[in-house]
Amino acid sequence: MNTSLDLLASMLPEDVDAALIISNENRRYFTQFVSSLGYLLLTREEAYLLVDFRYAEAAGANAKGCVVVPFKKLSEDMGRIITKHNIRSVMLEGSAFTLNNAAETDGILSEYGVRSIHSDELDKLITKLRITKTSTEVDKIIKAQRITEQALTETLRLVREGVTEKEIALELEYKMRRFGADGVSFDLIVIAGEKTSMPHGTPGNNKIKPGDFITFDIGALYEGYHSDMTRTYALGYVSDKQKRVYDTVYRAQKIGLDAVKGGAVCKEVDKTVRDFIYQAGFEGCFGHSTGHGVGLEIHEQPALSQSSDTILQSGMVVTVEPGIYIPGEFGVRIEDMAVVTADGCMNLAVLPKELIIL
Numbered sequence: 001m002n003t004s005l006d007l008l009a010s011m012l013p014e015d016v017d018a019a020l021i022i023s024n025e026n027r028r029y030f031t032q033f034v035s036s037l038g039y040l041l042l043t044r045e046e047a048y049l050l051v052d053f054r055y056a057e058a059a060g061a062n063a064k065g066c067v068v069v070p071f072k073k074l075s076e077d078m079g080r081i082i083t084k085h086n087i088r089s090v091m092l093e094g095s096a097f098t099l100n101n102a103a104e105t106d107g108i109l110s111e112y113g114v115r116s117i118h119s120d121e122l123d124k125l126i127t128k129l130r131i132t133k134t135s136t137e138v139d140k141i142i143k144a145q146r147i148t149e150q151a152l153t154e155t156l157r158l159v160r161e162g163v164t165e166k167e168i169a170l171e172l173e174y175k176m177r178r179f180g181a182d183g184v185s186f187d188l189i190v191i192a193g194e195k196t197s198m199p200h201g202t203p204g205n206n207k208i209k210p211g212d213f214i215t216f217d218i219g220a221l222y223e224g225y226h227s228d229m230t231r232t233y234a235l236g237y238v239s240d241k242q243k244r245v246y247d248t249v250y251r252a253q254k255i256g257l258d259a260v261k262g263g264a265v266c267k268e269v270d271k272t273v274r275d276f277i278y279q280a281g282f283e284g285c286f287g288h289s290t291g292h293g294v295g296l297e298i299h300e301q302p303a304l305s306q307s308s309d310t311i312l313q314s315g316m317v318v319t320v321e322p323g324i325y326i327p328g329e330f331g332v333r334i335e336d337m338a339v340v341t342a343d344g345c346m347n348l349a350v351l352p353k354e355l356i357i358l
């Protein structure tokens, strides 16, 4: 087994013999192998990756730390492992099993007299590992971020009156792939004008016009790792109100980054940012969390939310992304990703955040 699998095996509760992991992200996290289907069965002695014919050859060559078992009939191949290791109880990855998956798996396990445990306990153990990143993981996130910034920088040259949100979003996605991305981290958000008051608006065919804010909430995917960044630009000119809102978000975002450090409580970071925005006169205009973890998933632990008691530790990667949204008028959000260190954080974004009027 490799380090992460060994660690997880050592964390299994005493009365549990094995863990069954089926989510694509977690199979990838533990074995480095990418597939759209597979079963990672972890015992204290050995880890097995069961895959079907489509992945048998590639898994045999590339999966790390586990024995690859190509299966024809899942119940028989899983049964052999259960018998070999005398498995009596298996913890399921609660968040990944649908009701149908669980019923099928329970059927197989019960054939062999194995108790299946449905809970979020295994998910919590895995989160404990994934919540802090290794330097290899951080390097991939940084690479994804650099690609995002390079693509945005080049795409900004095309932003002018009359260009549509969809055209810009398409160009960005193309450039990300040109610069080495494996894909986008999520459907890119490029929205302009009144639509910027919708935090997760989708690009449309409306044309950009002078006086618009244009919000880019974008990220590239690199070797499974995501990046996440938001910048808000203006075209032509801005009103005093736009300027005031931008300046408030800009300062709130800086306050948020200053609050991110090892030992800080997530909800306290959120409160610091939220209080600043509310006291500046924008209570009710910031309805989402201050930030979230980023890694193999675009939104993962920890959450910089009003309810999270999680304590930040070195190696966590979080976004800081306050915004102010005024329905019918406009919105502004600024977002960076940062790696938590013992006494602060290292910002992974290098693009400027001062208001830029294109």
Ligand SMILES: [Mn+2]
Pocket: 228, 229, 292, 319, 321, 335
């Ligand atoms: Mn984000």
